[in-house]
Amino acid sequence: MDINIVLVVIGFLLFLLAVSGVRVVNQVERGIVFRFGRAQPHIRQPGLRFLIPGVEHMKKVNVQIVTMPIPTQEGITRDNVSVRVDAVAYFRVQDPMRAAIEVQNYLFAVEQVAQTSLRSIIGKSELDDLLTNREELNKGLALMIDSPALGWGIHIDRVEIKDVQLPEAMKRSIARQAEAERERRSRVIVADGELRAAHKLADASGIMSQTPGALQLRLLQTVVEVAAEKNSTLIMPLPVELLRFFDRAAQAGTREQTAEPATAGAERIQPDGEQQVQPQGEQPALTEHRLAEEEQPAVTGLGAAQDEAARPAPLTDVGVPDPRKPHRSGSAKRAE
Incomplete structure (x- = not known):
């Protein structure tokens, strides 16, 4: 028992x-x-x-993928801008033996390496890279963390920058820069549209000039569109040919007015009906003589002597020298 x-x-x-x-x-x-x-x-x-x-x-x-948030790190970029950056890392244990032997706490070790690597990336990068080139920065940050972690049997799958916090003054500056860039792009788009429209209008003008009926159809279409609107405006279409006629007439009148002053004082009508062109220097004397003839009253019926006396003196008698004869002084005449 x-x-x-x-x-x-x-x-x-x-x-x-x-x-x-x-x-x-x-x-x-x-x-x-x-x-x-x-x-x-x-x-x-x-x-x-x-x-x-x-x-x-x-x-x-544990060999699962571990999601580890990296605390916010503050640093100064290469272009001297103070920023605050936080990120997240994804890693897993690749060699359990090393993870259990080589490091006491691989989670804490990876976290510390991630923080120092993130601060290093901030100091080596510019602000524009942190804002626009995050993909390349993520790859560089993952390589920096993965290099020491491989000795612990840890493999870094990826690291991503979550947020970049900027000072308020820098935010306003970036906002103004973005607004100016959008304004520039809008002006370029508008200018490009106007250029294309101008090319199209030029092509349409060439086609319509080759087809006169197209211009009349366009005119009638415009009249119909305006008439459809509820207004009191009356539009009367004016033929384009009439405008062209007035334009040609105005140009012809301008040319005639320009040519008349050049020939006004260069011609004199002789008694026998012939025209004789006189030099410009003799025009004042001829004009005075013609005025004297016009002002002299007509005397008829007094005989030949009175007619001869009433006839105006020749040009040489009124003090106008004859250019064909040599000029003599008054003393020479008295001597004769």
């Missing part, structure tokens, strides 16, 4: 000992077995695993 009780007790203790050596490794974990403090090279895969109680113990390592 006593022996049976002892056997039962021994069997129960052995069962407890065997149960204490049973370990379950989950699908997302890998087991590192230490025997007398020494890591075994064989990594335990997911499933039911047995350990020697009191001799072996297991350390489980």
